[in-house]
Amino acid sequence: MPATLKYNTKQRAQDRARILQILLTNKAVASGILGRLPAPDVRTPEQDIAEIVTLVERLPAPDLADVLEALPTEERHALWSLVKEDKRGHVLIEAAETVWDDLIEDMSDKDLLKALRPLDIDDQIYLAQYLPRDLMGRLLATLPQEERAQVRKVLHYDKHSVGAIMDFEVITVRADVTLAVVQRFLRLRGKVPQNTDKLFVTTRNKTLLGELGLTTILLHPPETPVLKVMDDNPTCFAPEDDDEIAARTFERDNLVSAAVIDSSGKLMGRLTVDEIVDVVYEETDNDLRRMGGLSAEEDVFAxxxxxxxxxxxxxxxxxCTAFVASRVIGMFEHTISQLVALASLMPIVAGIGGNTGNQTITMIVRALALQHIQAGNYSFLVLRELGVALINGIVWGGVMGAVTWLLYDDPALGGVMTLAMVLNLLVAALMGVLIPMIMTRLGKDPAVGSSVMITALTDTGGFFIFLGLATIFLL
Amino acid sequence: MPATLKYNTKQRAQDRARILQILLTNKAVASGILGRLPAPDVRTPEQDIAEIVTLVERLPAPDLADVLEALPTEERHALWSLVKEDKRGHVLIEAAETVWDDLIEDMSDKDLLKALRPLDIDDQIYLAQYLPRDLMGRLLATLPQEERAQVRKVLHYDKHSVGAIMDFEVITVRADVTLAVVQRFLRLRGKVPQNTDKLFVTTRNKTLLGELGLTTILLHPPETPVLKVMDDNPTCFAPEDDDEIAARTFERDNLVSAAVIDSSGKLMGRLTVDEIVDVVYEETDNDLRRMGGLSAEEDVFAxxxxxxxxxxxxxxxxxCTAFVASRVIGMFEHTISQLVALASLMPIVAGIGGNTGNQTITMIVRALALQHIQAGNYSFLVLRELGVALINGIVWGGVMGAVTWLLYDDPALGGVMTLAMVLNLLVAALMGVLIPMIMTRLGKDPAVGSSVMITALTDTGGFFIFLGLATIFLL
Incomplete structure (x- = not known):
């Protein structure tokens, strides 16, 4: 029995790996699938193609999405061409945005709309809005009147808001019925949307009164009225709420789903933990990319x-920033020509500053993202980082100063080295805290390009401080 | 009604913010709570203290954990001293590891064990194992015989394995009963563990046969036998499985909970989505920190x-790496003394390489973490990055070469600049792909210090290439 039980995940992982292996070890397979003739000297890939066809048929959509993400463009196209039309919508919604472009490239608008049709309406809208092709008009045209109105209502929500990722399909019950009635209603209904852990209790005009957990239904006697056992103070979200903040709330309260209500308290939809997990993955991933100036959309196989x-x-x-740093050095070319050792030593000052600055800025950006930093503790953080920089500067600057002294037999040069390192570490610490905080104040994402900026400042600053001090004290 | 409904989250957020505000704007409050005398010229903080006491009483444990994470040490100690003993365990388990040290500092082993007591046994074990103090022995001594055996079984699992984060409390049912019996059993039981979306169907000796979703119970007629409606091929995990891979599976399959079984197919416990959300937050956060050589444990308020x-x-x-780079320049001091412009230009070559290398390595590290990269596509990635580097090198290297030519009126110097930039970008691209892949092959975490390493290589490489070319072509 355990063998059967494990089949599922393990076998799927093997199937995914096998597709990648076949497609990546023999270029001719992708060519074969795409109908291009394989070169005559390549092993004919018919068997491999047949195997892939079987695997693609067997694998669920999320697994296919994963495999597609892990393939270069040509192989991706080949595999996509094997995915059946009724599965394509599900694969699209599970796949990372970075691959959408590739996948829909060869599909007509009509094919795409057909692929979207098996999806829930909220997923259709999400794709229609954010696929790199405008499908909204055509999608709206295919919808029944009432749904169209619902769709129009959510269209204006920002991509990173709760409104954009909420699910329209909710089960509502009245407060004055008994649990037995609810259970009969559910059996009649026959199925519930995925990740349903609770029903929503509303008035006739959809005003949310409370939530009724499935466990509550199961744990209480059937004659209990809903009103008596419902949770009348549940965690709710507004559609304008930021999705990352919603994710923090899900984490904090261990939620599986939560109601989304409009400003008048009417139930609009629900947020489910599977969307939240995606948000968390995306959020932290994007922070990482943005810091180094990588676009959130860049695909590793583009x-x-x-x-x-x-x-x-x-x-x-x-x-440009490197050029500025270069010009700062240029200002001191006369100094360097007098004492060429400065040229060898200056990158140490700049490099240590860059490293420290990047560590500081990484911590601050993440702490901001996790809402650990509030207005009240700015000054504490600045002072703390300056303190760390001062100690590190004195210790390691002292070490480097001594090494410089020994190396060049020049105590004054050693002293300049130490002083420059202390000062540049202070600059790095100060800027590492201030840049993200100022960006946040200005309403900008503190992660974007923060690493590029801090490195520019510590490079330029390091060269200026070191060569400036050298000009004053050594010439 | 909507006002009431929103109370929950909004009010809690306000309460959290208010605590931070009080503690951070007036240093005397923390001193007052901690029983130190406030300086005579500071406004007496009694009122503020009283307000905080009320807020701490009102706020649930996860909110308190968040606030504690956002406070400097002194204020953190003050707030912690106000948290009631029966809440402390829950706050500890919700709080980030980075603050554990601070929180337990003033607690005796006995107090700590008392604080752990209200927690589920799996949470107690987790804390006893990973708190920065060894409590395992004392905890085991307090447990009943049978639980002790269970605990011993899971003790040897790695911190980042499914075994370490699994939950022992599972509800099991037999396959031969009807849904009516199951529902009666649940009502008798009276409550279910948090995030229960399914029951586990086992044999008498705990071998897992399948899973029974709560929705399945609700949707089918009461006389249906469990055997007929259970899912007999559910996604299961082994306790040795990596937690990050489990998280990917949860995301892929939109799971709320899943069984953990041992090698003989016996049910050991379950994994729930709330633990998974924590894993995802932690995983991506740690990648970010590790890349720059920040420890995963460093707290922004330490x-x-x-x-x-x-x-x-x-x-x-x-x-050390900066020193090596400096020595590489030192080798060329004679060249620089002949042509001091080289000193100004060399950081451009190094800087561009560092930036590109960091972008590449960030992409690769994340793609590896998300399992997008398999053995088969290594060579594709290397060639792709080299291609990008070549184009960027020729274009931007060309631009910089022209600028250099104009600036120094020296076409040869411009040529050397262009060539050096092309070569260093190629080094950056190659190393950006190879370093994380080699680390993975060696079984190391590819994120650790990757940014430090790539910067060292592109700095040293950039200086060597540029000054080397200059020595050959310009002297």
């Missing part, structure tokens, strides 16, 4: 030209 | 001395 375009802007910015 | 110690090692490593 073709070269796309990747070049995605990184173009940040590279240009980086080049 | 006192200076602790922060210094936490960053000591990486700073030393960074200093």
């Amino acid at each position: 073709p070269v030209t796309k990747a070049v375009r995605a990184r173009w802007a940040w590279l240009a910015i980086n080049l | 006192p200076v001395t602790k922060a210094v110690r936490a960053r000591w090692a990486w700073l030393a490593i960074n200093l």
Whole structure:
């Protein structure tokens, strides 16, 4: 029996790995699937293709989404062409945004709409809104009148709001019936939406009165009235709420689902933990990418030209900041020509500053994201980081100063080294705290390009401080 | 009604913010709580203290954990001293590891064990194992014989395994009973563990046969036998499974809970989505921190001395790599003394390489974490990154070469600049892909210090390439 029980996850993982293996070890397989003739000297891939066809048929949509994400463009196209139409919508909604572009490339608007049809209406809307092609008009046209009105209502919510990720399908019950009635109603209904752990108790005009957990129904006698056992003070969200803050609340309260209500208290839909898990994955991932100036959309398998375009802007910015740093050194070329050792030593000052600054800014960006930092503790954090920098600067700056002294037999140069390191570490600490905080104050995402900015400042600052001090004290 | 409904989350958020505000705007409040005399010229904080006492009483444990995480040490101690003993265990389990140290500092082993007592046994064990104090022996001594055996069984699981985060409390039913019997059994039981969305169907000796969703119980007629409606092929985990991989499976299959079975198919416990959400937060957070050489345990509010110690090692490593880079430049001091412009230009080459390398390595580390990269596509990725680097190198290197030519009126210097940038971008791309992959092959976490390593390589490489080329072509 355990063998059967384990089949599920293990076998699926093996199936996923097998598809990747076949597609990646023999280029001819993808060509074969896509109908291009394989080169005559390549082993004919018919068997492999047949195997993939079987695997694709067997694997559920989320697994296919994972495999598609892990393939380069050509192989991705080949695999996608094997996915049956009725599965494509589900694969799309499970797949990362980074691969959408590739997947829908060869599909007509009509095919795409057909693929969306098996999905829940909220998922259809989400895809229609955010797929890299505007389908909203055509989707609306296919919907019945009443649904169209519902859709129009949620269209204006921001992509990172609760409204954009909420689920419309909710089960509502009245407060004045008994649990027996509720249970009969559920049996009649025959099925419940995924991740249903509670029903919503509303008035006739949809005003939310409370929530009725499935466990509550099961644990209480059937004659109990809903009103007596419902939770009349549940955690609710507004559609305008930020999705990351909703995620924190889900985590804090261990929620599986929660009601979304409009400003008048009417039930609009619900938020489920599976969407929240996606938000959490996406949120932290994006922070990581944004710090280094990587776009949230860049796919690790995107073709070269796309990747070049995605990184173009940040590279240009980086080049400009590097150029500024270079010009700062240029100001001191006379000093360097007098004492060429400065050229060897200056990257140490800049590098240590960059490293420390990046550590500080990473901590602050994450602490801001997790809402650990409030207005009241700004000054504490600045002072703390300055304290850490001062100690590290004195200790390690002292070490480097001594090494410099020994190396160049020049105590004054050693002293300048130590002083420059202390000062640049202080700059790094100060900026590492202030940049994300100022960005937040200005209403910007503190993660975006923070690493690029801090490195620019500590480089330029490091060169200026070190060469400036050298000019004053050594010439 | 909507006002009441919203009370919950909104009011709690306000309460949390209010505690932080009071504690952070007037240092005397924390001193007052901790029984130290406030300075005579500070406004007497009695009222503020009284307000905090009320708020602490009102706020649930997860909210208190959040507030504690957002406070500096002194204020944290003050707030913790106000948390009632019966709430402390719950706050501890909800709080980030980074603050455990601070919280338990003033508690005796006895107090701690008392605080743990209200928790589920799995949470008690988790804390006893991972709190920065060894409580396991004393905890075991307090447990009844049978529980002790169960505990001993899970003690050897790794911290990042399913075994360490699983929940022991499961409801099991037999396959040969009807749903009516199950429902009667549940009513008799009176309550179910949190996040119960399914019961587990087992044989008498605990071998897992299948799962019975609560919705299944509600949707089918009471006379249906469990055997007929149970899911006999559910997703299960082994206690040795990696928690991050389990999290991916939860995300893929939209699970709320899942069985954990031992190698013989016996049910050991279950994994719930609330633990999974914590794993996801922690996982991505740690990746971010590890890349820059920040320890996973560093708390943004840790006192200076602790922060210094936490960053000591990486700073030393960074200093060594910077020193190596400096010595590489030192090798070319003769070249620089002939052409001092090289000193100004070399950081551009190094900086661009560092930026590109960091972008590449971030993408690869995340793709590895999300299991998007398999052995089969290594070479594709290397070629792709090299392609991107080549194009960017030629374009931006060309631009910088032209600027250099204009600036120094030296076409050869411009040529060297372009060539050096192209080469260093290639080094950055190659190393950005290879470092994390080699680390993974060696069984190491590819995130740890990856940013520090790539920067060291692109700095040293950049200086060597640029100054080397200059020595060959310009002298």
